[in-house]
Amino acid sequence: MNDSEAILQRLMPNKKRRLHKGDHLFRQGDHVENIHVVCQGMVKLIRHSIDGDDIVLQVAVQNDILAEASLFSDMYHCSAVVHSQTAELSCFDRNSLLAALKGDPDIMMEIVALFAHRIRKLRAFLEIKNIRSAKQRMYSYFQLEANAKHEVHLQLTHKDMAYQLGLAHETFYRNLKCLEKEGKIIRKVSSIQLIQSV
Amino acid sequence: MNDSEAILQRLMPNKKRRLHKGDHLFRQGDHVENIHVVCQGMVKLIRHSIDGDDIVLQVAVQNDILAEASLFSDMYHCSAVVHSQTAELSCFDRNSLLAALKGDPDIMMEIVALFAHRIRKLRAFLEIKNIRSAKQRMYSYFQLEANAKHEVHLQLTHKDMAYQLGLAHETFYRNLKCLEKEGKIIRKVSSIQLIQSV
DNA sequence: CGAGTCGTTGAACGGAATCAATCGTCGTGG
DNA sequence: CCACGACGATTGATTCCGTTCAACGACTCG
Missing domain, CATH: 1.10.10.10 (Winged helix-like DNA-binding domain superfamily/Winged helix DNA-binding domain)
Structure with a gap:
């Protein structure tokens, strides 16, 4: 259990998935169906560009939400590949999550706070x-x-x-x-x- | 005008402030009264630690929101100093902003989307x-x-x-x-x- | 028990930081 | 209006520190 998961769980039930090294959680271009939170392990988000260069967008570890932005997109703009030997993820249905969010301003505010906190931390990290x-x-x-x-x-x-x-x-x-x-x-x-x- | 400012302006009126190099927008420990968006110039956010080390938390430029997280805190956890010759900022009253947000789920959702987008960009930057x-x-x-x-x-x-x-x-x-x-x-x-x- | 990975240390190399100097531009003030 | 200062843009030379390669022990997991 972790912060991100805890907040989302109050909105709706989640499913746990267990994956292994090299497994794709989703691929660039896939239709967005789930939002994932990393419970254990390490997942890399990779954007494939036209000329073959791959850009690593995120190395997600415990407590990270995989591609927050996918909440607001119909299609994944990157692929997610498990990088650790094993990984455990918590999955939330995207549409249910969006609907639940709209109906609960308090939790939405908590999400805003959570995101604001993340942004601060990421910025501090960038400066470091x-x-x-x-x-x-x-x-x-x-x-x-x-x-x-x-x-x-x-x-x-x-x-x-x-x-x-x-x-x-x-x-x-x-x-x-x-x-x-x-x-x-x-x-x-x-x-x-x-x-x-x- | 910029993204951040545009969204917030739909919630409430803002005031513009013009500052000069070395000016403090706020100091660590101050009571949070305003949320600021940088319109022009460069503002550094600095955290002063006990043993005299200063950590730069953010170098904010155009379109950056200064300390998103201060929305959810009564006190600033860092100081903001103007680093460019001049700077122009857009100010929003924090409490009014919070109240307005709570009353408008649609805009709150836009803020969530805006933040999600920022997070993605910051993460990509970190990897770079x-x-x-x-x-x-x-x-x-x-x-x-x-x-x-x-x-x-x-x-x-x-x-x-x-x-x-x-x-x-x-x-x-x-x-x-x-x-x-x-x-x-x-x-x-x-x-x-x-x-x-x- | 062996494969794989983490933690640790040594040696050598390379590339980025640093110091330094010049040119151009922009704003300011006398 | 021009002289001046400030700063951005640019290039060269040198230094230094972090990377890389290499090797080894410890530990875990299958």
């Missing part, structure tokens, strides 16, 4: 990727993801985090070690503790 | 920033921004585009030249024409 230094970029990321106790709860593997930060995983490991050595963070089993400097 | 090669990153960006005629209309200066792509502006110029030399693009006065390969 403008930081040249790998170490600083990582540290800013931790600051952003940290809770009130300055803990970063790790939901992704280090390798996946490295990818999201736009770093080679080796660089990520090296700088993680370095940050620890400098006393700026403490690595724990499934979290990272940030240390306040002064 | 994972492309290591400057040239490929730029080309993917152009593909993403291109209209049906494979034209990219330039709203930002090259320097600003470079920044958004996370590149030094020199690198941007060099690779722009290179892409043109390779016949992949044609530079025009206020647009770039993409050439389909094969």
Whole structure:
């Protein structure tokens, strides 16, 4: 269960699907029938362009809604392929969802809030990727993801985090070690503790 | 006028504000009174952390809504500073906006659609920033921004585009030249024409 | 038990950042 | 009206840091 799924579930029942690496959830050009939320695993959204170049539009992990925009489109503008060994998805019928939304302004407002929150986070992330230094970029990321106790709860593997930060995983490991050595963070089993400097 | 402003204007009247470089639109901790849309110029959203590090959350340009999430918060979680020489903003009273939204499900749905669209674009952008090669990153960006005629209309200066792509502006110029030399693009006065390969 | 992947470290290379300098343009103010 | 400053656009030279290639141990899952 996760935020996105929880809100949508209050609107209508959902179905769970379990898929495996390489499976297509949908293909570019398909008619939009379902809206999906990732419960477990990793799904890549890919846009195929005319000249053969594929652009990766999103690497969706836990709690991500697959192609929010497909709610408002009859056709998928990209393909979704499972990238992890397995993936579990929550499916909602698109038309029922739209109808239910229209009939429930309160939940619609919650959706607006959820989306607004996502946008803020994505924007912050974009700026973090403008930081040249790998170490600083990582540290800013931790600051952003940290809770009130300055803990970063790790939901992704280090390798996946490295990818999201736009770093080679080796660089990520090296700088993680370095940050620890400098006393700026403490690595724990499934979290990272940030240390306040002064 | 722009998309964001247009939708909000149908809900309620707005006020225009003109500001200058260095002006604060609001400060972290301030009570949220207005929602702003950038009409012209560049505004930086900055979060100040306890240990003095400032994280840039967003560099807002034309058509961007400043801190969508502030709609659902009583206090600003970041400061907004004008970064260009001048900036023109459209202001909407937050409480009136919320009330108007609740009373108009159709427009609320449009907002959901607008946000969904933004999210998709931001996600695509994030993935583009994972492309290591400057040239490929730029080309993917152009593909993403291109209209049906494979034209990219330039709203930002090259320097600003470079920044958004996370590149030094020199690198941007060099690779722009290179892409043109390779016949992949044609530079025009206020647009770039993409050439389909094969 | 073996395949696959994560986590980790080392060495070398390459490409982007950085520093630096020039030209053109635009706006401003004396 | 022109001189001046500010900034965008452009190119060259050099440096540096992140990528890449490579290799290994640990762990999980079938």
